[in-house]
Amino acid sequence: MNALAIPMRAVRQLPGLFIVGFVITFAWIAVAILAPVLAPYDPDAIAFDALLTAPSPDHLMGTDQLGRDIFSRVLYGARVDLFMGVVGLIVPLVIGVFLGLLSGYFVGWTDTIIMRALDITIAFPFLVLVLAIVAVLGPGLSSYFVALALVAWVPYARLVRGQVKLIKQTDFIAATTSLGFGSTYTLIRHVLPNCIVPALVFAVTDFVLIILYGSSLGFLGMGAQPPTAEWGVMIADGQTYLSTAWWISFFPGLALLTLGVGAALLGDGTAKLMRVER
Amino acid sequence: MSDEHKIAIRVRDVSITFPTEDGPVTAVKNVSFDIRENEFFGIVGESGSGKSTVCRAITRLLPDRAEVTGEITVHAQKMLEMDLDRLRDIRGNGISMIFQNPSSHLNPLMTIGDQISETARFHYKRNREELNELAVSTLKDVRFSNPEGQVNAYPHQLSGGMKQRAMIGAALACDSKIIIADEPTTALDVTVQAEILDLLIKLRQERGLTIIIISHDLGVISQLCDRIAVMKDGELIEQGRTEEVILSPKEDYTRTLIASRPEAIRLHNSAWKGEPTESGNPVLAVNRASIYFGGQGRNAVVKAVEDVSFDVMRGDIVGVVGESGSGKSTIVRAMINLNTLSSGEILYDGRDVRNFKGAERVNFLRKVQMIFQHPQESLDPRFSIEQCIMEPLKLHKIVPKDRIASRVRELMEMVELSPDLLTRRPRDISGGQAQRVCIARALAMEPEVIIADEITSALDVTIQAQILRLLTRLKEQMGLTIVFVTHDLDVVRTFCNRVVVMQIGKLIETGTPQQIFETSSHDYTRRLVAAIPHLPQGLSQSETA
Known part of the structure; x- marks a missing residue:
């Protein structure tokens, strides 16, 4: 059973940019997995004999103020940032889709409670609310995930709720009732697969934002904590040395940029792929 | 062409091609016709016949990607080569269009x-x-x-x-002398349609109009037009004076089109539907049912159904007819609790349908099946046809697991569908095929009663005739009871042996087709019946269905 059938014609017409995005993103995933093999140094190894060395054959991307190899740290950083992107995406996605389904399918107080919670959440700017929650819970990646779970489900819930309301009107949902199917079954088997595509498409695009916000938190000292090799933290580290040792901030920044662009292109392409012709 | 009439529109060897992802698609092939001044010209055809496309080409309303070849002249002006300024002058000023959906x-x-x-x-x-x-x-x-x-x-x-x-x-x-009307009455109720058609006839006389009317309804066209053209799959297969085409059609397709009309079916199958059942207990009984939306009693915003009572006897085909807003769909949806009654009751085998719970409810829903108007929309777009039919069999364990696949094939055979379609998705099959799939899915539940809510309204007339024949055969074989909701009185007259007439939420009368269509004493019923478009007299000798 192929619930999310992807039309073959669409695959053949894949835009070149989608393939670029796909290659970049999966290259980074490969890097993250293979980091221990690829990295020439221990990312946290301090070397006082090689402080702030410029990029050279020994240190491809140079070293930072503690003599740590930037190249190795960028490779290991891919692990942290991708992990952050994936977990920070899946948790709100699942919560949002679930709440959206409930609130779209069951009218009445279920809908009211979920929608009011949603209203309260969107009353605050996203990053401000995330920062506030992280500040209360204490800096760190796990606080970021909790904050995302509390805040980032909103767009998914809204997307799914709207779709459910549309799908509910269609005759094939009326048909499931007349065929005597239970509402849980109908919800999972018929409503969910027909509602989830916009949410999934949004999720792929959201992936890059989750990473960027996570890095921003790292930069502000609220996310992953030093000495973790996280790109945002590394960019913040190099800030003071920007005029003398540009490479400390530049290479993690470049890594973030390429992953961001890759994921965004992937998201656009996925949106095109999953569009079901009705 | 006779010379005494001037030619208003001349269409010569027009072909229209649309480029698509799967290569160019020819929507119109080598179509030629002339329309004289002050003539009422009809183009009839089923969906996809290219009838609207050809007319849109006359005023160049097609999208730019459409490739139009051939020659179109309006009062000797070449339309296809005309520059946009001149064209804008002619549109709305010389030629005007009327579209299907006024809203x-x-x-x-x-x-x-x-x-x-x-x-x-x-x-x-x-x-x-x-x-x-x-x-x-x-x-x-x-x-x-x-x-x-x-x-x-x-x-x-x-x-x-x-x-x-x-x-x-x-x-x-703007004193346009040429009017192109594209299905001008299709979205309207039958009494309103009669009114609009009447208006068009009067306006043509008053203003000396040339009118092209496009319709899928041969009845409408033949009532209005001096000459008609029949289109099929982009080709113009037959044209001539209305009586000639209808009374002595030359092409097989035209004959099929005529023979598919319910009135023609009626002429040839007088004993098609059997006598209504008079005795015994009703399988479904509607007792003083009311359905209000947006509040109760006095506060109700919409009184969709008010104080309606009628019985459905076992083995009958009951037609529920009425114009839009009559509450006909609302009341039958309440039969399986898709709508909630505000007062009154609906009984199935003497028990209130709202009181079925748990296993009894499932059993009740198995016995009373509903089929909807838009077949493609009543199938999950992500399911294959096989999954659609299989689902109720599996979920309700109607047949043992190892028999499911063969049962699906049996059901496909019952509704005369090829097993090749099983792997397709709903959007990849035609409307008629999809409606058969819906019927097969309903039959999978082994029902006693089928509620059919406008199931042929979205289909072409030839497909409608096939579906009606299929349902009649299935009813005979399986002893089904059918509740048939439609706005099309002619279908009811042909297909049903008991008729329920509704108007704005109220029951007007019930009776046999003969009582309703021939001897009714109700004003509203008589107006409805009078508004049905018919083919010219003499039809019975003409075709050979």
Whole structure:
């Protein structure tokens, strides 16, 4: 059973940019997995004999103020940032889709409670609310995930709720009732697969934002904590040395940029792929 | 062509091709016809026949990617080579179009008067008073009862028929002599349709119009037109004087088209539906049922159904007819609890349908199956046909697991579908095929009663005839009871042996088709029956179905 059938014609017409995005993103995933093999140094190894060395054959991307190899740290950083992107995406996605389904399918107080919670959440700017929650819970990646779970489900819930309301009107949902199917079954088997595509498409695009916000938190000292090799933290580290040792901030920044662009292109392409012709 | 009539529109060897992802698709192939001045010309065809495409090509309303070859002249002016300025001058000023859905072709934020005089403002640049005067006089021409007042009305304040008349007014405001009407009455109720057709006939005489009317309904076309053309799959297969084409059609397809009309089926199968059951207990009984939306009793916003009672006897085919807003769908949906009754009751085998719970409810839903109007929309777009039919078998364990696949094939055979379709998805099959799949899925539940809610309304007339034949056969074989909801009185007359007539939520009368269609004493029923479009007399000798 192929619930999310992807039309073959669409695959053949894949835009070149989608393939670029796909290659970049999966290259980074490969890097993250293979980091221990690829990295020439221990990312946290301090070397006082090689402080702030410029990029050279020994240190491809140079070293930072503690003599740590930037190249190795960028490779290991891919692990942290991708992990952050994936977990920070899946948790709100699942919560949002679930709440959206409930609130779209069951009218009445279920809908009211979920929608009011949603209203309260969107009353605050996203990053401000995330920062506030992280500040209360204490800096760190796990606080970021909790904050995302509390805040980032909103767009998914809204997307799914709207779709459910549309799908509910269609005759094939009326048909499931007349065929005597239970509402849980109908919800999972018929409503969910027909509602989830916009949410999934949004999720792929959201992936890059989750990473960027996570890095921003790292930069502000609220996310992953030093000495973790996280790109945002590394960019913040190099800030003071920007005029003398540009490479400390530049290479993690470049890594973030390429992953961001890759994921965004992937998201656009996925949106095109999953569009079901009705 | 005789010389005494001047040719208004000449279409010569016109082919129209659309480029698509799967290569070019030819929508119209080598179509030629002439329309004389002051002629009423009809183009009839089923969906996909290219009838609208060809007419849109006359005013060059097709998208730019469409490739049109051949020659189209209007009063000897070549339309296909014309520059845009000249074209704009002719559109709305020499040729006007009337579209199918008046609601979506009128701007909701403009008054009727403004929309009628808009063409004049654009083409002649007249001042306000003149425009208002023009709007009022045009509204008078299209038989508005109070033109001075209604000129300031907005579209939502008018009924569907009034909107369509306003659209006709807008088409006429600039003294267009050629009107192209694309399914002008398809979205309208049958009594309103009769009114609009009548208006078109009068306007043609008053203003000397040349009218092209496009329709899927041979009845409508043959009532109006001097000459008709039949199109199929982009080709014009037959044209001639209306009586000639209808009484002695040359092509097989034209004959099928005529024979598919319910009135033709009726002529040839007088004993098609059997006598109504008079005795015994009703399988479904509607007792003083009311359904209100948006509040209870006095506060109800919409009284969709009010105090309706009728019985459905076992083995009958009960037709529930009425115009839009009559509450016919609302009441039958309540039979399986898709709508909630505000008062009254609906009994299945003597038990209130609202009281079935748990296993009893499932059993009840198995016995009473519903089929919906839009077949493609009532199948999950992500399921294959096989999964669609298999699902109820699996979920309700109707047959043992190892028998499911073969049962699906049996059901496909019952509804005369090829097993090749099993792997397709709903959007990859035709409307008629999808409706058969819906019937197969309903049959999978082994029902006693089938509630069919406008199941043939979205289908072409030849497909409708096939579906009706199929249902009749299945009813005979399986002893089904059918509740058939439709706006099409002719279908009911042919297909049902008991008729329930409804109007704005109220029951008008019930009876046998003969009582309803021939000897009814109710004004409303008689008006409905009189409004049904018919083919010219003499049909019975003509075709050979």
